[in-house]
Every structure is written in C-alpha cells, then in structure tokens.
Amino acid sequence: xxxxxxxEDAAVQDLGARAMAMIADLARHTDEPGRxxxxxxxxxxxxxxxxxxxxxxxxxxxxxRDALGTxxxxxxxxxxxxxxxxxxSHIDSVVNAGIYDGPLGVVCGILAADALRGEDLPFAxxxxxxxxxENVRFPTSLASSSALAGxxxxxxxxxxxxxxxxxxxxxxxxxxxxxxxxxxxxxPARTLxxxxxxxxxxxxxxxxxxxxxxxxAINGATRARCIVDGMAGHAGTVPMGMRADALAATAxxxxxxxxxxxxxxxxxxxxxxxxxxxxxxxxxPARTRFTLDIRAPEDGVRAAxxxxxxxxxxxxxxxxxxxFAEERFMDQAATAMDDTLVAALEAGAARAGERTLRLxxxxxxxxxxxxxxxxxxxxxxxxxxxxxxxxAENITAADAGAAVRTLVEAVRVLARR
Amino acid sequence: xxxxxxxEDAAVQDLGARAMAMIADLARHTDEPGRxxxxxxxxxxxxxxxxxxxxxxxxxxxxxRDALGTxxxxxxxxxxxxxxxxxxSHIDSVVNAGIYDGPLGVVCGILAADALRGEDLPFAxxxxxxxxxENVRFPTSLASSSALAGxxxxxxxxxxxxxxxxxxxxxxxxxxxxxxxxxxxxxPARTLxxxxxxxxxxxxxxxxxxxxxxxxAINGATRARCIVDGMAGHAGTVPMGMRADALAATAxxxxxxxxxxxxxxxxxxxxxxxxxxxxxxxxxPARTRFTLDIRAPEDGVRAAxxxxxxxxxxxxxxxxxxxFAEERFMDQAATAMDDTLVAALEAGAARAGERTLRLxxxxxxxxxxxxxxxxxxxxxxxxxxxxxxxxAENITAADAGAAVRTLVEAVRVLARR
Numbered sequence: 001x002x003x004x005x006x007x008e009d010a011a012v013q014d015l016g017a018r019a020m021a022m023i024a025d026l027a028r029h030t031d032e033p034g035r036x037x038x039x040x041x042x043x044x045x046x047x048x049x050x051x052x053x054x055x056x057x058x059x060x061x062x063x064x065r066d067a068l069g070t071x072x073x074x075x076x077x078x079x080x081x082x083x084x085x086x087x088x089s090h091i092d093s094v095v096n097a098g099i100y101d102g103p104l105g106v107v108c109g110i111l112a113a114d115a116l117r118g119e120d121l122p123f124a125x126x127x128x129x130x131x132x133x134e135n136v137r138f139p140t141s142l143a144s145s146s147a148l149a150g151x152x153x154x155x156x157x158x159x160x161x162x163x164x165x166x167x168x169x170x171x172x173x174x175x176x177x178x179x180x181x182x183x184x185x186x187x188p189a190r191t192l193x194x195x196x197x198x199x200x201x202x203x204x205x206x207x208x209x210x211x212x213x214x215x216x217a218i219n220g221a222t223r224a225r226c227i228v229d230g231m232a233g234h235a236g237t238v239p240m241g242m243r244a245d246a247l248a249a250t251a252x253x254x255x256x257x258x259x260x261x262x263x264x265x266x267x268x269x270x271x272x273x274x275x276x277x278x279x280x281x282x283x284x285p286a287r288t289r290f291t292l293d294i295r296a297p298e299d300g301v302r303a304a305x306x307x308x309x310x311x312x313x314x315x316x317x318x319x320x321x322x323x324f325a326e327e328r329f330m331d332q333a334a335t336a337m338d339d340t341l342v343a344a345l346e347a348g349a350a351r352a353g354e355r356t357l358r359l360x361x362x363x364x365x366x367x368x369x370x371x372x373x374x375x376x377x378x379x380x381x382x383x384x385x386x387x388x389x390x391x392a393e394n395i396t397a398a399d400a401g402a403a404v405r406t407l408v409e410a411v412r413v414l415a416r417r
Numbered sequence: 418x419x420x421x422x423x424x425e426d427a428a429v430q431d432l433g434a435r436a437m438a439m440i441a442d443l444a445r446h447t448d449e450p451g452r453x454x455x456x457x458x459x460x461x462x463x464x465x466x467x468x469x470x471x472x473x474x475x476x477x478x479x480x481x482r483d484a485l486g487t488x489x490x491x492x493x494x495x496x497x498x499x500x501x502x503x504x505x506s507h508i509d510s511v512v513n514a515g516i517y518d519g520p521l522g523v524v525c526g527i528l529a530a531d532a533l534r535g536e537d538l539p540f541a542x543x544x545x546x547x548x549x550x551e552n553v554r555f556p557t558s559l560a561s562s563s564a565l566a567g568x569x570x571x572x573x574x575x576x577x578x579x580x581x582x583x584x585x586x587x588x589x590x591x592x593x594x595x596x597x598x599x600x601x602x603x604x605p606a607r608t609l610x611x612x613x614x615x616x617x618x619x620x621x622x623x624x625x626x627x628x629x630x631x632x633x634a635i636n637g638a639t640r641a642r643c644i645v646d647g648m649a650g651h652a653g654t655v656p657m658g659m660r661a662d663a664l665a666a667t668a669x670x671x672x673x674x675x676x677x678x679x680x681x682x683x684x685x686x687x688x689x690x691x692x693x694x695x696x697x698x699x700x701x702p703a704r705t706r707f708t709l710d711i712r713a714p715e716d717g718v719r720a721a722x723x724x725x726x727x728x729x730x731x732x733x734x735x736x737x738x739x740x741f742a743e744e745r746f747m748d749q750a751a752t753a754m755d756d757t758l759v760a761a762l763e764a765g766a767a768r769a770g771e772r773t774l775r776l777x778x779x780x781x782x783x784x785x786x787x788x789x790x791x792x793x794x795x796x797x798x799x800x801x802x803x804x805x806x807x808x809a810e811n812i813t814a815a816d817a818g819a820a821v822r823t824l825v826e827a828v829r830v831l832a833r834r
Contacts, residue, residue: 202654219653223698235687235710236636236779237619238803240679247688251671258665262657270652271664272698274691281640281689281708291698293652362653386655 015111016401022107023400026051026091027099035391038093039137039161040144041069041170048091052106052129059114061127067180068144068152068171069131075113077124083192085121085414086374087112087407088128090144090366094136098393100199102133104381104400108197112407121415123192130366137161138170145366149373150185186373193341194370195410196378197403199395201363203386211402213357214345215378217297218368219268220334222306224292226313228253229323232278232286247276247285249320253313257292260312264305266360267296292326297360299334335368338375341414345379348410354402379406432528433818439524440817443468443508444516452808455510456554456578457561458486458587465508469523469546476531478544484597485561485569485588486548492530494541500609502538502831503791504529504824505545507561507783511553515810517616519550521798521817525614529824538832540609547783555584562783566790567602603790610758611787612827613795614820616812618780620803628819629771631762632795634714635778635785636685637751639723641709643730645670646740649695649703664693664702666737670730674709677729681722683777684713709743714777716751752785755792758831762796765827771819796823 029048031037038044049071053063056073064072071091077084089105109127116125132143139159146152157168157178171178205213230246254271261269274290292309296302310326317324342358349356359380367376381403384394446465448454455461466488470480473490481489488508494501506522526544533542549560556576563569574585574595588595617623622630647663671688678686690708709726713719727743734741759775766773776797784793798820801811 200654201651202656203650203659204654204656207659221653233620233803234618234780234805235689236638236685236712237617237805238685238779239619239621240675240685242620242624242803245675245687247691248671248675251668251675251688254665254668255672258657258662258668268653268655268657270662270699270701272652272693272700272702273696274664274693274702275696276689276691279690279692282687282710283689284687285689285691293699295653362651362655386650386659388651388654 015404016397019107019111019400019404020397022055023099023103026103036093036097036099037095040092040132041174045092045131052091055110056127059110060117061113066184067176068147069174069176070144071129073127075125082123083190084124084126085192086126086128086194089196089198090130090133092131092134094134094389098388098390100393100395101388104199105197108404108407111404115408116411133366138167142366142369145369147184148186149369152181188374191374193375196367197407198365198378199383199388200380201388204359205382208357210355210357211382211399212349212354212406213359213380214342215337215361215380216358217337218335218361219295219297220299220302221295221330221332222302223330224326224328226290226326228288230286233284235282235284238284243284244321245284246288246322249316249322250288250290252316256312257309260305260308264301267301267305268362269294295362297334335371337377341375341377344410344413345377347413349406351409352405354406379403432821433814436524436528436817436821437814439472440516440520443520453510453514453516454512457509457549458591462509462548469508472527473544476527477534478530483601484593485564486591486593487561488546490544492542499540500607501541501543502609503543503545503611506613506615507547507550509548509551511551511806515805515807517810517812518805521616522614525821525824528821532825550783554578559783559786562786564601565603566786569598605791608791610792613784614824615782615795616800616805617797618805621776622799625774627772627774628799628816629766629823630774630776630797631759632754632778632797633775634754635752636712636714637716637719638712638747638749639719640747641743641745643707643743645705647703650701652699652701655701660701661738662701663705663739666733666739667705667707669733673729674726677722677725681718684718684722685779686711712779714751752788754794758792758794761827761830762794764830766823768826769822771823796820
C-alpha cells in the first residue's frame with residue numbers, strides 16, 4: 001500500500017512537472033518583450049500554435065487547424081461513426097497576462113491524451129486549442145469556440161483591431177481561409193461532450209485547501225450603469241437635514257448591493273466604478289455614476305437579485321429626494337454544466353485521490369460557447385491568491401498533476417459508461 | 418397705522434431698490450468679459466473700488482485707502498476720542514462669481530451711513546470694503562481684514578499669483594505702499610465693534626421664510642484626507658464572503674459620516690471627494706481616497722464629532738479587514754460672535770419689523786479676522802436656493818432693504834446704549 005502510494009505520488013509529480021514545463025514553453029511566445037501578451041492571430045499566437053501542435057503530435061495526435069485558427073489534435077475513434085469527446089481551452093491571452101489562463105487546459109488535454117495512448121476508448125478524442133477566448137483584439141465573443149456550435153457571426157469578419165486590420169485580413173495573414181468557416185460547426189449528434197480544465201481565477205479552492213473543483217455552472221451576468229442626481233451645495237452652509245447628497249445616497253445603495261449580493265445563493269454583486277461630481281472637498285456631491293456587476297449560477301437567483309438591488313436603489317433615492325437612473329447593458333444567461341460530465345469529473349477526481357468541491361464559475365470560458373453544441377463541464381484548478389489576468393498568476397506542479405490525473409480518470413469513467 | 422405701514426414699506430422698497438442698483442453698478446467691474454471675476458488688486462478691483470469710493474462720498478463719508486487697498490469710508494465721531502463702529506465686507510470675488518457675495522455688505526453699510534446722516538451718533542462710523550476675502554489670487558488668508566487685527570503676515574508679501582507676480586508687486590501696481598502695512602492695525606480700545614451683512618450662502622432663511630438671520634458663530638472646520646486599502650479581485654470569481662472591498666467599506670464610512678454629522682448639534686459633515694482604484698466595472702475596488710469636511714459652531718462639538726467619525730471609520734475598517742488611514746490638514750477653531758452685537762442686530766431686526774433666526778455660518782468671512790480685533794457680529798440675508806459662488810446667486814430687493822433697515826436700527830440701538 002505504502003509502495004503504491006509512492007508510485008502514484010511520483011506519477012502525479014511527473015505529470016505536474018511535465019505540465020509546468022509545457023506551459024512555460026508556450027509562455028515564451030509573446031507579442032511584447034518582457035511580458036506575456038498573445039493576441040488572437042498575432043505572430044506570437046502563430047508561434048505558440050506551432051509549439052502546441054508539436055506537443056500534440058508528440059502525444060500521438062493528428063493535428064489540423066480550422067478556418068479560425070483553432071488547433072485540433074485528434075485521436076480517431078474505434079469506428080468511423082464513433083462519437084467524439086472534446087477537451088480544450090485557449091492559447092490567446094490578455095495584455096500582460098499570466099501564463100496559466102488557457103494553456104493549462106490545453107496542456108492538460110494533451111497530457112491526458114498521451115496518458116491514454118494505447119488504452120481502448122469507445123470514442124474519438126480531440127484536444128482543442130482555441131485562439132479567441134479573451135476577445136482582446138477584435139470585437140468578437142468567443143469566436144473560435146462559438147464557430148464549433150454554429151454561432152460564428154459573419155459580421156465579426158469586418159470588425160477591426162486597434163490598427164484597423166479586419167478579422168478577415170488577420171485570418172488570411174494567419175494562413176486561414178475565411179471562406180471555410182462554414183466547415184467548422186460540429187454535428188451535435190456525433191459529439192459526446194466537451195471538458196475544459198482552467199485555473200479557478202478565484203480564491204475558493206485555495207481557501208478550502210483543494211487542488212481541483214468541479215464547475216456546476218458558468219454564472220450569468222447583469223451589468224448596468226447607474227446615475228444618482230442630487231443637489232450640489234456648500235459643504236459648510238447647507239444643514240444636514242436640507243441636503244440631497246448624491247454620494248451619501250450612493251453609499252446607502254452600495255451597502256444594499258453588498259448586503260443583497262451576500263444574501264443571494266452563490267451570487268456576487270459588485271460596484272467597481274464610482275465617480276463623484278463635482279468632486280470637491282467643500283461641495284456637497286451633486287451626482288455620482290456607478291456600475292453594477294451582478295452574477296449568479298442560476299438565472300432566477302440573478303433576476304431576483306437584480307430586481308432587489310434596483311428597486312432598493314429606487315427606494316433609497318425616493319426617500320432621500322435624489323433621482324436614480326439605471327441603464328442595463330448586459331443580461332447574459334447562466335450556462336449550466338452537464339450533470340453527467342460533472343459526475344464524471346467528480347468520479348475522476350475521486351479515482352485520482354482528490355477531494356473536490358462543486359462551485360460556480362464567475363468568469364466566462366469557451367465552455368459557454370461549447371455548451372450550445374454539446375454537454376460540457378469544467379474542472380477548476382487552485383490558483384495562488386485567486387489572482388489571474390496578472391503576471392503574478394500561479395499554480396503548483398502538484399495541482400497541475402492532480403488536474404491531469406482527474407481528467408484522465410474522468411475520460412476512463414466516460415469510456416466505461 | 419395703515420398709512421405708516423405703507424410709508425415704511427415704501428422706504429424698505431426704496432432702500433432695497435437702491436441697494437440692488439448699487440450692487441449691479443459694482444458688478445460691471447470684472448476681469449473677464451461675460452462673467453464676474455474680480456480678483457484682489459486687479460484692474461477690476463481698482464475700478465470697483467473707485468465706484469465704491471464714489472458711493473461712499475455720496476453718502477457723506479470721507480474716503481481713504483489703506484496700504485492693502487482696503488477702502489475706508491469714515492464719518493467722524495462727536496469727539497476726537499470717540500470709539501469707532503466698523504461696518505464692512507469685501508469687493509473681491511471668486512472666479513465666475515455671483516454679484517452679491519461681498520458687495521451686498523459694503524452697499525448695506527454705505528446705505529446705512531447715508532440713512533443715518535444728520536442723526537447724532539456717540540461714535541465714529543466706518544464703512545470698510547476689503548479686497549482679499551476670497552483669497553483666490555494670492556496664498557493669503559483674509560489678508561486685508563487680518564491686517565486691521567494686527568495679524569498680517571509679512572511672508573504673504575512674497576506669495577505669488579498664477580503669473581508669478583508677488584503680492585508686494587501687485588500692491589505697488591495698485592498704488593499702495595507695502596511699507597505702510599504697519600499702519601493698518603486698529604486700537605482695540607478705540608474700536609466699538611464690527612458688523613457685517615452678507616448673503617447666507619445656504620438655504621436656511623429661505624426655508625424658514627425669513628429675510629434676515631443673525632449669526633451666532635462662524636463654524637470651526639476640520640478637514641482630512643482618508644485612504645481605505647482593501648484587496649482587488651475579480652468581480653465574478655471572488656465570493657462575497659472572501660472580499661476586502663475598499664468601496665463597500667467606504668460606503669459604510671460615508672453613511673457613518675452622514676449619521677454622526679446629522680446627530681451633532683448645528684454641525685455638518687461632508688464627504689465631497691471619493692475616488693476608486695482601479696475603478697473598473699469587473700474588478701473589486703482595491704483602494705478609495707475620500708475627504709472629510711466637518712464643521713460646527715462649537716469647537717467641543719466639532720472635536721467630538723471628528724473623534725466619533727474617525728474612530729468609527731477605524732472600527733469599520735478593522736471589522737472588514739481593510740486598512741484605514743487619515744491625514745488631518747485643517748483644524749480651524751470656531752469664531753463666536755459677540756453677544757451684545759448679536760442682541761443689537763436682533764433688536765434692530767425687530768425694530769425694522771423683521772422676524773429673525775439665530776444660525777451659525779458654515780462659510781468663513783472677514784468677521785473671522787475682525788473678531789480678533791473687536792466684538793463682531795454678522796447679519797445674513799436670504800439668498801435664492803442657498804446658491805453662491807455661482808452666477809445664479811440671487812437675492813430680492815425687499816430682502817436687501819430689510820437688511821439695510823435692520824443695520825440702521827441696530828446702529829441706533831448701539832447708539833442709545
């Protein structure tokens with residue numbers, strides 16, 4: 001028993017070390033010296049895709065690239081009509097990014113495919129490396145994964161980057177043929193499901209001392225801009241009882257946002273922006289502008305929370321004699337993960353010796369687009385301090401290893417169903 | 418009786434109309450076309466002083482100018498050793514000012530002197546038109562009135578305006594001799610007191626439907642800059658219970674400032690500035706910077722209020738796991754008005770048929786400096802919407818008339834003591 005445990009630990013260590021080395025290798029490809037920035041269809045994206053393709057080939061996969069630059073590493077199924085299990089994530093990044101957001105999932109998929117070499121599977125396996133998850137360069141939304149679900153919007157091709165280059169031009173420059181985008185959509189009937197490993201980008205797993213967690217849903221989000229209009233006045237001469245202080249009213253609203261967000265199940269509610277006009281030490285604030293960002297894994301919970309917050313803000317405004325206006329500019333439904341795949345990831349984690357936790361994802365992922373194609377699920381990996389979109393983003397080799405082993409075991413669970 | 422009332426009303430109307438015409442006349446003198454800006458020692462100040470001097474002479478006053486440009490319109494006393502009653506305000510303005518802030522008090526003084534012509538008074542009378550009350554041009558503090566109290570600071574002469582002109586140079590250009598500033602201080606033993614009429618710059622008299630009010634004290638003020646340091650985080654991925662949201666903490670502090678300020682007697686407490694870092698919709702606020710402006714007519718009340726607010730903010734920070742730091746950069750004592758002069762103004766108002774109210778002044782005035790020389794008191798005049806330091810500043814002719822008649826009657830009350 002003790003001997004077995006040691007062998008297993010060594011295997012985890014080895015998988016983890018390999019994952020970390022591969023991620024570090026991909027991180028060398030950046031559009032900016034001195035920091036990691038790898039935008040969709042940039043030279044760094046091309047170089048990173050080449051390196052990823054080499055890793056896929058090393059794992060025994062046949063590599064192709066679709067018309068949007070998504071890299072596909074395929075292991076054929078036992079029969080031509082076998083379904084395909086997709087595993088993927090993205091290799092583009094934000095500006096001044098961390099190295100794990102995206103590549104971790106691609107590398108875990110490749111290592112899982114490698115670990116499963118020679119093992120019989122009743123389905124084909126594909127490892128996907130999407131290129132347009134962060135949507136930093138062009139005005140798109142998960143373009144490369146949406147295309148698999150048949151949701152690529154043709155008008156995206158005419159969108160331009162900061163230099164005026166259209167997506168169409170950038171695709172051609174990347175060696176892709178935009179005319180072939182129509183070939184990308186997959187047949188849902190032949191697609192078994194989609195699994196994605198990703199860093200958590202939050203602090204929950206670290207706080208619970210868990211290497212991995214299973215995502216139940218990707219939160220829906222409502223965003224709004226709010227304006228409170230009070231009345232400016234001399235901070236020395238207008239008595240407290242005669243004020244219509246926009247900031248004091250806003251403070252009460254922010255407290256209400258926090259209170260309601262805390263009370264609603266698995267939800268978060270944030271005021272990230274708050275500006276004050278005129279913003280002078282001795283002038284009673286006349287106006288504030290603030291934002292609402294409200295997310296929850298259940299749309300009903302989110303809708304009720306938004307209603308509670310907005311009607312609460314209106315009531316605060318009315319009682320205080322200030323005006324309140326809100327403009328909602330995003331209302332995005334939650335994406336539920338597939339029960340069977342969630343259970344497979346949990347069973348996989350158990351077989352890999354990992355305790356897990358079910359948690360919602362507060363951030364968006366390619367899985368949002370893929371869930372429109374096929375059953376989807378995600379495995380989150382603990383990241384240091386919950387930090388992401390930041391060079392300080394960090395995970396441990398042991399946790400990367402745990403993620404690969406969980407993924408391998410989950411595939412085995414699915415294979416035996 | 419009805420006839421008397423009509424005569425009296427007509428007299429009030431007439432005084433009011435004269436006051437309004439004189440103020441409008443002074444308002445023609447501005448440094449900027451299209452709006453009123455009359456900075457200390459500017460060409461507009463010189464022209465306005467000339468016009469004011471002419472009004473003083475029309476009221477039978479002998480006009481001199483002191484070494485800081487303060488215009489002095491004097492009616493001699495019955496004997497060479499008679500004390501002097503001072504009445505004044507200022508003729509400089511802020512940038513883009515209203516026309517009543519300052520000139521109203523000077524004009525009321527001149528009209529009162531005119532109304533009292535031929536009447537025996539046991540004291541000399543001086544109408545003062547100060548030039549440096551707003552302290553916009555040079556880094557001074559009530560320089561022209563402070564000089565009468567012997568508080569002119571020699572280093573002020575080396576202070577410069579935005580163009581690098583020193584106060585000393587500006588005085589010389591204005592025709593003043595800085596070497597004679599030492600002649601300005603008055604002998605307290607020979608000074609009966611100082612009365613100042615001024616627009617309220619607040620909404621209290623309007624709300625109480627009163628033309629005039631008597632100031633009990635000019636509020637002391639404490640000002641501080643505060644910083645709250647929390648922890649940034651992804652607005653979607655950090656659960657509510659794991660946040661150290663600097664803005665949510667600040668909202669609780671702002672609510673506390675308002676609550677404590679409302680509870681403290683005659684006090685006001687304002688957060689006029691609040692900035693958020695990083696200030697992004699989807700990032701939990703890491704830091705806020707806000708200001709405190711706390712004023713009260715009683716220093717003990719103000720000190721207790723400051724302590725309550727600062728210790729309250731510290732407690733909020735501690736409970737929420739954020740850091741709170743405050744830097745106090747102003748702690749200015751309140752200036753009590755003189756009981757005898759307050760009573761004289763109240764008696765004067767009653768004789769003029771005006772109901773009054775006692776109220777503190779939230780803004781500073783020349784009376785703060787003059788109170789260091791002699792007993793001082795102020796009469797506030799209702800202004801529309803409490804608006805000042807703004808071209809929309811407005812008063813009625815009837816209220817201006819009520820102020821002049823109150824002032825005249827107050828001087829008569831003092832004369833008969």
